[in-house]
Amino acid sequence: MAEHFIDCMNAKELIISKKIRLMEGVYVFDLAMPETLPFIPGQFVVLMVAPKIFRSYSLVAINDTTMTLLIDVRVGGPASQFFEACEPGDTLQLIGKALGKFTVKESDRPKVFIATGTGLAPFVPMVKQLLDQDAQANVQLFFGSRHMKDAYCDSFFEGYIDAEKHPNFKVFNCISRPEGDMKENYYDGRVTNVIPAQLEECGSQDFYLCGNPQMVDDIQAILKEKGATDNVHTEKYG
Ligand SMILES: Cc1cc2nc3c(=O)[nH]c(=O)nc-3n(C[C@H](O)[C@H](O)[C@H](O)COP(=O)(O)OP(=O)(O)OC[C@H]3O[C@@H](n4cnc5c(N)ncnc54)[C@H](O)[C@@H]3O)c2cc1C
Incomplete structure (x- = not known):
């Protein structure tokens, strides 16, 4: 300080x-x-x-x-x-x-962003930077919410990024307490459950994790189990 x-x-x-x-x-x-x-x-x-x-x-x-x-x-x-x-x-x-040094690292690898809550904040300019540089960039964003009504990721990003122009930008809304039918790009479970189901291996992408310190630690452990090494970058809010 x-x-x-x-x-x-x-x-x-x-x-x-x-x-x-x-x-x-x-x-x-x-x-x-x-x-x-x-x-x-x-x-x-x-x-x-x-x-x-x-x-x-x-x-x-x-x-x-x-x-x-x-x-x-x-x-x-x-x-x-x-x-x-x-x-x-x-x-x-x-x-x-x-x-801060939690910034996009230059590489040709696909990028995976993972956040719960306001950990989403830095990902708006980071994803925008990647998509401005390359409209076809391969970017996945996992966002964890408790309820579907609280999954504000899509609407929040709308103000900054036109998803229709970026076919390889994919958002996974992970809902830990779903009620009713899941909408398209909504997944049943916490990020810690959805990620292992969606990502077969984790050694060939760059990962960015932000938010609640416990979530960051839990995800880091999961990514490591699936082959991640020095390709995981984190920002903890605690
Ligand atoms: C680099 C960095 C960036 C941050 N960016 C944001 C941001 O964009 N938006 C935002 O809402 N907050 C952000 N925070 C958290 C923010 O700085 C404050 O801690 C938060 O607003 C709570 O402040 P407070 O005074 O109410 O409680 P504090 O006295 O700061 O916190 C009380 C306790 O809660 C923990 N804590 C704080 N935030 C969280 C959280 N999100 N999840 C779990 N535990 C938490 C703290 O570690 C502390 O132990 C960031 C923190 C850091 C270090």
Whole structure:
């Protein structure tokens, strides 16, 4: 955290310009910045949400002077309380610049992204970067939700990526407590069940895992059993 404290000299005020509820406890925020912020897809920012309370958030997008974040307030700590209560017009501080090395590694291998909850956030710009470079890129995205109504991955991505133009971009919505008939591209089970059923071997792709630390550890163990070695990249939110 020392890096963040040094950068406190460089704090910039952000103004909440939009707060959209995606599901119970999960929101998309647009934050207005005084100037644009360069970032590499996959990086995060550090925000000061209250005096001396610093938290990290993966960048979904930066559009000119607007930053977009995806935030789960159900964790319940100080940042959750701030983001649950805040309204457009409220302010917070951006500390320093975009940080982190969880970025797309250059390779010819197919890419597999795996997230639960707001671990989806960095995958929006990462997948967009890959599909902008190559519209035919082979990209699979596994997204875990408890209920079908909470599987916001498809609709969230719609704002950034036109799936119809990218035939090799495939989303697997993994539903751990399904009710009723499964829609197309919906799969019955947790990501930890769906992945071994869908992927025969895991040595020839690049994997990116993000979100809940327990989920990241569990998936990493599964991928290793199926042949993954140094081709797994992770970002833990805990
Ligand atoms: C690099 C990085 C990027 C992050 N990006 C995002 C993001 O894009 N969206 C987002 O909602 N959160 C993200 N987080 C988590 C975020 O920084 C906060 O921890 C979260 O908002 C909860 O803050 P809090 O003050 O309410 O609780 P805290 O006091 O931070 O957390 C309380 C406890 O919950 C754990 N925890 C925090 N988040 C999670 C989680 N998602 N799942 C399971 N345990 C968790 C913490 O490790 C801690 O033990 C990220 C964390 C890191 C390290």
